Structure formats: C-alpha cells, structure tokens
Amino acid sequence: MEQTQTQERPRSALLTNQGVEATVAVVIFLVGVVMMMDALRIGIGWASDGPKGGYFPFRTGAILSIASVVIFLRALFGKHRNHELFVSWDRFKMVLAVLIPTVLYVLAIQFIGIYVASAVFIGGFMRAIGRFDWPKVTLISVVITVTLFWMFEIQFLVPLPKGPLESLFGY
Numbered sequence: 001m002e003q004t005q006t007q008e009r010p011r012s013a014l015l016t017n018q019g020v021e022a023t024v025a026v027v028i029f030l031v032g033v034v035m036m037m038d039a040l041r042i043g044i045g046w047a048s049d050g051p052k053g054g055y056f057p058f059r060t061g062a063i064l065s066i067a068s069v070v071i072f073l074r075a076l077f078g079k080h081r082n083h084e085l086f087v088s089w090d091r092f093k094m095v096l097a098v099l100i101p102t103v104l105y106v107l108a109i110q111f112i113g114i115y116v117a118s119a120v121f122i123g124g125f126m127r128a129i130g131r132f133d134w135p136k137v138t139l140i141s142v143v144i145t146v147t148l149f150w151m152f153e154i155q156f157l158v159p160l161p162k163g164p165l166e167s168l169f170g171y
Contacts, residue, residue, distance in 0.1 A: 015092075017082035018075050025072035028064055035061030101125070113163025119145040 039054030108117040123141035
C-alpha cells in the first residue's frame, strides 16, 4: 500500500514534473507553428539574391515544433516519466501572492498612472509582506515614487503613463 501511494501524485501537489514538461512542450509547439505560419506569409523559398525572409524562421519553427512533439510524447508515454512534485500548493500560493498584485499593478497603471500605482504597489507589499507600520509605509512609498517622478519626468524628460493625480499638478 505504501509503495502505490509514493507513485501517485501527492495530495499537496499542484503540478508534477511530467505535467509541466507536457504543458511547456505544447506551448513551444504553438510558438513553432506561429513562427512557421508567419514565415509562410513572407516567403520561405529562395529569391534571386538568396533566401527569402521566412526561410530560416520557418525551419526554426519546424525544429521547435518537432522537438516539442518528441518532448510531449516522452513526458506522457516515455519509460522514465518524472512523477516528482514540481510545485506544491503552499509554494504556488507564495508565487500567486506576488503574481496577482503584480498583474493588478500593471492594469492599474492604465487607469491611475505609473506613479500612483507604484506608490500603492510598494506600500502594499511593505504592509502585507514586510509588516511595516503605516507611517513607514506611507513615507517610503511616497518618497520613492516622488523620486522616480523627479528622475524620469524632470531630469531625463521621459514621459511615463500618468493618471488624474499628475494632471492636477499640470503633467
């Protein structure tokens, strides 16, 4: 009984190495197909002055696609399939604790600008993960954001996405 449980996927497992290998193989296969389709659009043959623009990208896409099919088949049907744990739920939750706020940060930039979004992002991580008190969170996130604004907008003259708050100040 003990031996069959070690071969099965652990209950706390989110992904096994076998599943990740198969998934990455599918993604790489799709990248290869897109490369080949785009190369076909611009031409994969020879012109009077040499290979057309899609000659090498088509072949690269074909190599990627073929290699990914081999990896996919080995991952699912090979003799030495790797059923070891790739990531547990606990570890994946830690990844999501960073990934989800980062995605929200990128989305927020579109609506409130990079500076306000950055202040909220920095402050949120300081408070949630670093457990800093509110005065420190506010001071550091505002000082960093104002410094970045000064550096990019005033010193380097690089316009970054701004929101309604910067409009109040004439930027």
